[in-house]
Amino acid sequence: MESGTIVEFVGVQKTYDGHTVVIQNLDLSVRQGEFLTLLGGSGSGKTTTLMMLAGFETPTRGHILVKGKPIEHLPPHRRGIGVVFQNYALFPHMTVAQNLAYPLRMRRKSRVETQMKVDKAIEMVRLQGMQHRRPAELSGGQQQRVALARALVFEPDLVLMDEPLGALDKTLREHMQYEIKQIHRDLGVTMVYVTHDQSEALAMSDRIAIFQAGAVAQIASPQELYEQPASVFVAGFIGENNILSGKSAGRDESGRGVVLLDCGQSVRMQASAGFADAGKPLKLAVRPENLVIGTPARDRLNQCSGKIADTTYLGDHLRALVDIGMGQTMVVRKPLQDFARPPAIGEDILIGWNDGDGHVFA
Template sequence: METGQIIEFVGVQKTYDGRTVVIENLNLSVRQGEFLTLLGGSGSGKTTTLMMLAGFETPTRGHILVKGKPIEHLPPHRRGIGVVFQNYALFPNMTVAQNLAYPLRMRKMNKREIQVKVDKAIEMVRLEGMQNRRPSELSGGQQQRVALARALVFEPSLVLMDEPLGALDKTLREHMQYEIKQIHRDLGVTMVYVTHDQTEALAMSDRIAIFERGSVTQIASPQELYEQPANVFVAGFIGENNIISGHSEGVDERGYGTIRLDCGQTVRTHLSSSFTDTGKPVKIAVRPEHLVIGTAAQSRSNQCKGTILDTTYLGDHLRALVDIGCGQTMVVRKPLLDFTTRPVAGDAILIGWNDSDGRAFSQVSAQLPPGF
């Protein structure tokens, strides 16, 4: 295990029926004190990975190391790991204080020590005055705080969280994202967090591991994943992106490729690390916020003609769907202040972007997320 790593998955495989592989040769390390998010769609393997780490599932093959020691044969209660579930898993017949005291009593701490730790945990999640309430008397956000406090009350070095904010409304979910991140900063505890929400992952994580069909396809900081996706799956999965098709026609000395789009225009763009051959089909990814339209597009190195199909007003900005021909569309997203006259459906426009704003991916790597 490398210095600074607290967890390591080494060649881990998981199958439930001996035929269908849910996790395939997983090699993944978690650094001491980091907030790592496992991000993926349904069935990608992220929750199974978390459950194996927690001890509720056993690897079919491979090893899971915590602080250099294998734990796959240890029962959950002997791993010293705090776990927060999506449904909170609070004891309905116990008060808040009793729920928090439960893991301490299981560790046979004395009453005085239990009281001190429970009071500290209640203060940490700002639930003072609610010690004697039962879960049914709490809001969803308050129940989530109790579940988080219970996972932290015995001071574990590792906390696992499985979609803990999934049942909350948008406003409360965003508030709890901030609170969890603040607690992580204050305590310095290692957190492994599972979600399918890309925005949530970008907002909270030190690093994100993208799961696709039982494997990690890229692990990096939020900024690197967004700006330098390793393949077209990540490009399409993290944030909104335009994925358009073409054929490569050559590579210059700077490592930029000349691409003829299926709609006929020729553009130049940065080549991703997954790019393999010239003269082959490619996918190009360009973020909506990197596109400009109208007069501004004339100064960009890449230009593409199109017709607006639809516009959506989103408060501080406008989202336009543009037909560029050959059955392909692009989304442009710009602040409302950028427009003197708002475009409408049917307008013929020019789209522009710079060479460095796009990334080309070999079709060999072009496994697109659902919806593309």
């Protein structure tokens, strides 16, 4: 196990029926003190991975190490890991204080120590005065705070969270993202967090592991994932991206890769050493915010002509869908002040971007 690593999955595989592999040969390390998010769509394996670490699922093959020791055969209560579930899993017949005391009672802490830790946890999640309420008397956000406090009250080194904000409305969810991140900073505890929400992952994480079909497609910082995706899947999964199909037309005199798009228009992009031979299929990814339209597009290396297919008013900015031909469309997102007037549907438009404003994937 590497220095500074608290959790390590080594060759972990999981199948429920002996045929369909849900997790395939997973090698994944979690660093001490980091906030790692497991991000992916339904069925990608992120929750199964978390549940194996928590002890509620058992690997079919491989090992899970915590602080260098295998834990796959330890029951959940002996792993010393705090867990926050999507439905909070609070005891409805217990008060807030009793819910928080439960993990301490199971660990046979003294009454004095239990009271001290419960008081500290209640203050940490700002629920003073609510010690004697039961879960049904709390709002969703307050219940979420109790669940978080219960996972932290016995001071574990590792806390796992399975989509804990999924049931909250947008405003409260964003507020709780800040709260959880602040607690993470204050305590220095290692957190492994599961979500399918890209913006949540980008806002909260030190690193993000993107799951695809039971494997990690890429693990990196939010900025690296967004700006340097390792595959078409990652490029399309993190944030909004224009993914265009085409084929290689070789390189130009400056060494740039030339891509002939399916719509018939050619563009030039910075090409890696492995840029595909002429005629090989390619995918091109360009983010909406890297595009300019209208007169400024004439100053860009790449220019594509098209027609406005649709526009969406989004308050501070406008999102325009542009048809560039042969069934290919591009999304442009710009602040409202960039438009002298909103473009009309059916209007001819020029889109521009430079060779370093996107990525090409073989």
